Amino acid sequence: MPTEPPAPSGRPQAARPGRKLGPVADSVGSVHRAWLDPLRGSYRASGLTLNELSTRLLFAKSKLSELLRGVGLYPRWEIVHMLAGELGMPSSPLYRLWRQAAFEAHKNNDWVENCTDHKPILTTAPTTPPLEHRAFRELVENDYSLYAQTFLDDDQRDAAVSDTFDILWLSWNDALASYDARHFSWNVLRATVMSRTPHRDGRPELGRAAFDTVALRSLSEPDHHMNQVTESLELFTAMSRLPAGQLDVMVLRRLCGFPPETTSALLGAxxxxxxxxxRHAIRFLESVLCPPPSTEGTTS
Incomplete structure (x- = not known):
């Protein structure tokens, strides 16, 4: 069970002259953004300008700007690796996310391999994450997997949790500088899971959870089984309408079975x-699933 968050690093925010970096393009995919946002964060924290990076990397300033905004063609690993090296970012988690995002951008395996195999400088030898990151992962990984499993199948669940810790590795200084690293980390997990979760009318679907509940696994009579499926699907449809914070609490408390103290520690709340x-979530669900009887048409 997670207890205390890692201590803040106290890293100062660096100032930078010149034009402010533009926003990320709307067309950027979820996995591309997973590595691009930490890269942009490292750039902002470095105090370096695009002019300085352009001189160091011998790469056009306009192309660096496009890379940092996700504009134009998906970038080759060579320039991402070189830019990350100037910014002091670890290559292993960055490469894993870059590779996934390349496939998300419809690049084939030959293109991906040709971006990494032909130059010694582009090797991606494993590096070790910070000790605090490793300790935190040991504390929460299984619990994160239970949450992710509510929304995703097994392969997607494992990928989402692995990506979460890669993103956290790239953003670890930001996590430590936040007011609560547990809350920062939970937001990364949630965003990663939700980016892969099927949505209907803008709401996440919890259909998988209906077939994984303890109640369903314990039933042996087919009629009772079908009744439970129907009731569970109605409940999960109603749950999907809850605000994000209330939905997470209900998933952790009622579907994962965590006590309030563990839920509090995981959420950083x-x-x-x-x-x-x-309380608010239960009140809403009761109003949807068990509305009071209508008094319309009654006489006194």
Whole structure:
């Protein structure tokens, strides 16, 4: 169970002269953004300008700007690797995310391999994440997997959790500088899971959870089984309408079976917030699933 968050690093925010970096393009895919956002964060924290990076890397400033905004063609690993090296970012998690995003951008395996195999400088030998990152992962990885499994199949669940810790590795200084690293990390997990979760009318689908509940696994009579499926699907449809915080509390508390204290630690939220979110969520679900009887048409 996660208890105390890692201590903040106190890293100062560097100032930079010149034009502010433009926003990420709307067309950027979820996995591409997973490595691009930390790269942009490292760039902002470095204090370096695009002019300085262009001189060091012998790469056009306009192309660096496009890379950092996700504009134009998907970038080759060579320039991403060189830019990350100037910014002090670890190559292993960055490469894994870059590779996934290349396939998301419809690059084939030959293109990906040709971007990495032909130059010694582009090797991606494993590196070791910070000790605090490794310790934090050991504490929460299984719990993160239980949450992700509510929304995703096994392969997607494992990929989402692995990507979460790669993103955290790339953003670890930001996590430590945040007011609560557990809350920062949970937001990364949630964004990663939701980017892979099927949505309907803008709401995440929890259909998988209906077939994984303890109640369903314990039933042996087919009629009871079908009734439970119907009731569960109605419940999960209603749950999908909850605000993000309330939905997470209900998933952790009612589907994963965590006590309030563990839920609080995982979310990086106070116990009072967890209990309040749970009360409001239950009140809403009861109003949807068990509405009061209508008095329309009655006479006194």
């Amino acid at each position: 106070s116990l009072a917030t967890v209990r309040s979110d749970e």
